[in-house]
Amino acid sequence: MTRTARGSVETSTEADVDPQPTFESLDPRTGEVVGRHPIHDAHAVGEAVTGARKAQQWWADLGYAGRKQRLDAWRKLLLRRLDELAQVMCAETGKPLDDARLELVLVIDHLHWAAGNSEKVLRRRKVSPGLLMMNQAATVEYLPLGVIGVIGPWNYPAFTPMGSIAYALAAGNAVVFKPSELTPGVGEWLARTFAEVVPEQPVFTVVTGFGETGAALCASGVDKVAFTGSTATGKRVMAACAENLTPVLVECGGKDALIVDSDADLPAAAEAAVWGAMSNAGQTCIGVERVYVVDAVADRFLELVTERASKLRPGGEPKAHFGPITMSSQVDVIRSHVDEALDRGARALVGGSHSVRPPFVEPVVLTDVPPDAAAATEETFGPTLVVERVRSAEEGIERANDSRYGLGATVFSRSRGTELARRLRVGMVAVNSVIAFAAVPALPFGGVGDSGFGRIHGEDGLREFARPQSVTRLKYRIPINPMTFGRSNRTVRRLIRLVKTFRGR
Structure with a gap:
């Protein structure tokens, strides 16, 4: 099943009135028409x-x-x-x-x-x-x-x-x-x-x-x-x-990374990685798409991620963990990213090519993905996660920053969370939680690089x-006024002496 917005033209009973072009919005779970709207x-x-x-x-x-x-x-x-x-x-x-x-x-x-x-x-x-x-x-x-x-x-x-x-x-x-x-x-x-x-x-x-x-x-x-x-x-x-x-x-968009340091709370980090990657069927611009986990704790972290992701099920029923891929064309992107990674030697710890079943995609967790593969560099926007081992959190930061995107990121570390966060080239970072910054109204939201510019929130x-408007209003006149053709020869010299006295220290 695929989903497209269908266009049509409504007929009019008045011959002199142009028909109003409309389109239909569809339920991606069923293909059912849920509304008809004008094409302005x-x-x-x-x-x-x-x-x-x-x-x-x-x-x-x-x-x-x-x-x-x-x-x-x-x-x-x-x-x-x-x-x-x-x-x-x-x-x-x-x-x-x-x-x-x-x-x-x-x-x-x-x-x-x-x-x-x-x-x-x-x-x-x-x-x-x-x-x-x-x-x-x-x-x-x-x-x-x-x-x-x-x-x-x-x-x-x-x-x-x-x-x-x-x-x-x-x-x-x-x-x-x-x-x-x-x-x-x-x-x-x-x-x-x-x-x-x-x-x-x-x-x-x-x-x-x-x-x-x-x-x-x-x-x-x-x-x-x-x-x-x-x-x-x-x-x-x-x-x-x-x-x-x-x-x-x-x-x-983004290709947001999660860094797992050697002293991280691993169950919490695994839960954050799976939620960040799979919630809303992975269709989250600030969702977790890459994880760089320090090798010393990688085996346990992968076990925890695999255990959690394996239990998730997509569907249209109320008890489903997440829904369908809303935009049908994105299914092909997800499939191509997964297939290319597997063809180039990646291992699927959860799911695989068979997980793509339009309009739904089941969870996919990949490791050993080539660093230049699309699954590691381009926004997949599906319930997929790439997990890679690194020697240190510093290497994880370096690999996270090696991206044209720079929207959000996540760091799990008991002792160095803020320190590591400041070294990430992104607009927002959650430390020992995931996507928390989006829920804080007082924090600005936005990215750098191909993730865009400007801030909301x-x-x-x-x-x-x-638009900022600056206004100055004269309170009183002073003897030294350099902004007139009537100034004396000594005016600027006096200003220079004044600046040297108060600004030259």
Whole structure:
């Protein structure tokens, strides 16, 4: 069974009305149609952005307190109707219900943080004018950018885009959201419930469709685009935005590594490796794809990983540990990575080529994978794990950093966790836990290299959707004023003596 979003055209009873093109969203577990959604063209996207731009000023004028009141009301609505949205997520992604619920718990916590901290982070504040400008009052303030275009992924269709949407709204912007064509129902549900608490203006709207709709959003004149998806698509988004010098925030894939030092808590490390690699069927940008374990403890670690991974079962039923591969084309990527590694001498400790049974993939744990094999270098995005022995944690760090990606990482070490974490070329590290950084609203989230740039979440995430404005105001005049053609010959010499006295020490 394969899954594609099917396009169609609805007929109209009015001869002079153009038919509305639509597409179907499908349940990846069964292929069943779960929804029908419009394909918004460039004109429709432009209308959405125009409406959002008019609404944005009204939203900004509410002030921090007014926006917080509305965002808090939305948060409470989301909490009351959590299972309703979770069911939509399950139908469109195939993930187990409790996994969808967990995702939404994180959404609610981040929304609470963004609404509650926006004023503290972004409001006007005084800064020191320094020695030379002591007669000036200096302030900096972070003002809304305007309209933010958000292009979201399908694997975490609520949590990931809300990392941009919630923070952009809290900062005073309007948002036009283009969800993945695989999960349009989640995006529409979010916008519909927001409109229940903010009915006055189209502050948060959704456009649905395929790549053309996303391209139209990039070209629509929005003030910033926040994109989450593959590195290849991220480059296309950047190129489209460059035409209008539209700034972008890009969060792409990863090949996240887990380092297991010789003094690690091995049962905890094994549990973290398996959960990080297999949860959500491995369809997690910050999921664990590689493990580098110090040779002294490798045998025991491999035993523990094998024991845990062997017990996991995918499926569409409630008791399944994880669901299907949501995007059918990814099955071929997973299969090719596993097959190539095995053909080149890797050993399968759990599963193998036979584990790929679309739309499901059973757990696969590989070792002795050639370091240049795709399974060790490219994002697999499935329930697979490559485990390799290293002589030391230092070698593990070196091999982890030998990647074009740099999103997240994990370190298990009782004595050197923080020390090792600081040497990893990534945006985020969890020490003696896995993926914990994503659940802390105050921490910035993002990567380096081919994993993208910019940050969502935390203070950095709020500032991503605001423009800093610096203001100086003259408090009193002083005798030494070098910024005039009327200055005396001695003015600059006096300034030099002043600087030498106070800055030459």
